[in-house]
Amino acid sequence: MSNEPAIATSESPAYAVLPRHIGVIMDGNGRWATAQGKPRNEGHRAGVEALRRLVACAVEFEIDYLTIFSFSSENWTRPADEINAILGLMKRFIASDISKFVAHNVRVRILGRREGLTKAILQMIEQAESRTAHCTGLQLNVAFNYGGRQEIADAVRSLAQDVADGKISPEQIDESVIEQKLYTANMPDPDLIFRSSGEERLSNFLLWQSAYAEFVFFDEFWPEFNRDIFMRTLDEFSGRKRRFGGVNP
Ligand code: IPE
Ligand code: IPE
Ligand code: MG
Helix, strand or coil: CCCCCCCCCCCCCCCCCCCCEEEEECCCHHHHHHHCCCCHHHHHHHHHHHHHHHHHHHHHCCCCEEEEEEEECCHHHCCHHHHHHHHHHHHHHHHHHHHHHHHCCCEEEEECCCCCCCHHHHHHHHHHHHHCCCCCCCEEEEEEEECHHHHHHHHHHHHHHHHHCCCCCHHHCCHHHHHCCCCCCCCCCCCEEEECCCCCCCCCCCCCCCCCCEEEECCCCHHHCCHHHHHHHHHHHHCCCCCCCCCCC
């Protein structure tokens, strides 16, 4: 995040419709680095800078919820040194930026499975969440060790346990009951999901929540992300006709 006061200024363009919740699949760090003849981990490092630019944009445009895909449940299949580099960068990012989050009223939540994470990572997660728990501005969700199918499977298991314990009957299970078991309980669904690097897939991100999201895919690699790309994406979103299964008014 920049150190400048992050407020919508007269220079911030107005859009017909702004998404309330944006999901971002930050992809292409490795390919960006390779294209420059650098090791992949340099791409992850540059990706953190791009992430700071993204958070600054979300604050500037007064977006309510921003959910970023930082590490998927499938990313553990990568080489150990790359995993360690990503985890180290994330730890440093949280540690160094947490006071800026507080200063900009940004609340941080980590979405994903906690079981199996190391004590150090759990501690970092708890610290980030508790230190920003009072913040009422941008709600920043970091999807870490996150998988959409895993999230739904965990919700189903928890509901099955509730039925077994007699807390709820099968007839009471509906969409809202399931939603309460997801990491995004009580948050609006993403209106817009965008992904960098030209890949046009969800890769297990927010499967349930994306039912009626608008998708924008752009070719730039994640480390190239900037305010212009953000504005282009908002522009594209604001021109979309969302029908939710109905007809245009
Ligand atoms: C996104 O960039 C970062 C993570 C998945 C952690 P990648 O590392 O996937 O970069 P590419 O897709 O291999 O270029
Ligand atoms: C999705 O990117 C996960 C994150 C951005 C954290 P991947 O690079 O892991 O996705 P695939 O493997 O190309 O689908
Ligand atoms: Mg990738």
